[in-house]
Amino acid sequence: AQRVTQPEKLLSVFKGAPVELKCNYSYSGSPELFWYVQYSRQRLQLLLRHISRESIKGFTADLNKGETSFHLKKPFAQEEDSAMYYCALTNTGNQFYFGTGTSLTVIP
Amino acid sequence: DAGVTQSPTHLIKTRGQHVTLRCSPISGHKSVSWYQQVLGQGPQFIFQYYEKEERGRGNFPDRFSARQFPNYSSELNVNALLLGDSALYLCASSDLIGRLRDPYEQYFGPGTRLTVT
Numbered sequence: 001a002q003r004v005t006q007p008e009k010l011l012s013v014f015k016g017a018p019v020e021l022k023c024n025y026s027y028s029g030s031p032e033l034f035w036y037v038q039y040s041r042q043r044l045q046l047l048l049r050h051i052s053r054e055s056i057k058g059f060t061a062d063l064n065k066g067e068t069s070f071h072l073k074k075p076f077a078q079e080e081d082s083a084m085y086y087c088a089l090t091n092t093g094n095q096f097y098f099g100t101g102t103s104l105t106v107i108p
Numbered sequence: 109d110a111g112v113t114q115s116p117t118h119l120i121k122t123r124g125q126h127v128t129l130r131c132s133p134i135s136g137h138k139s140v141s142w143y144q145q146v147l148g149q150g151p152q153f154i155f156q157y158y159e160k161e162e163r164g165r166g167n168f169p170d171r172f173s174a175r176q177f178p179n180y181s182s183e184l185n186v187n188a189l190l191l192g193d194s195a196l197y198l199c200a201s202s203d204l205i206g207r208l209r210d211p212y213e214q215y216f217g218p219g220t221r222l223t224v225t
Contacts, residue, residue, distance in 0.1 A: 043111075043216045043218055046213050094164035095156065095165075096153050
């Protein structure tokens with residue numbers, strides 16, 4: 001069965017510290033992995049997708065197929081990074097599976 | 109473009125009643141997906157429609173149904189409401205044909221908050 005696991009519901013880091021939001025998945029096949037973000041009072045929006053291999057707002061995520069992980073990382077956290085982050089996967093784009101989310105707080 | 113719009117914003121229903129939620133996608137998007145987000149959980153996929161055809165269905169009972177209209181707007185219907193149906197219902201549109209850089213990118217609406225009492 002397809003599953004996305006985000007083990008941390010809450011994560012707090014100090015401004016300027018590195019941050020890593022964990023995501024593990026189980027899927028039989030080759031899924032596409034995504035990170036979505038929801039800032040306070042805003043809509044859920046796509047942050048990045050593994051296949052694009054881009055750095056968005058300083059965030060990167062590497063797909064590790066051996067460990068079935070897709071952790072989100074940023075070397076220096078900023079206050080504006082405080083938000084809810086969701087890891088998600090899809091097979092053909094017809095059905096998406098989301099994790100339960102991690103609430104990131106960056107302490108000034 | 110106002111982005112994806114959903115109506116109503118909030119509504120309160122009683123157990124056993126029926127509810128219809130509406131979604132208008134971004135202009136030019138032909139695919140609409142529906143999600144249920146219970147408090148403290150991530151969005152859970154309900155349906156995806158493309159060109160008025162159902163393309164994907166999540167693990168939800170038959171009380172949940174949806175349809176897409178020729179203008180690509182969509183309705184989600186839930187019959188015989190249960191207390192457990194109380195949630196934020198999200199709609200997302202995307203351009204599956206791939207005119208965009210990322211055909212899998214979904215654009216979410218603000219959601220409809222449904223409370224069942």
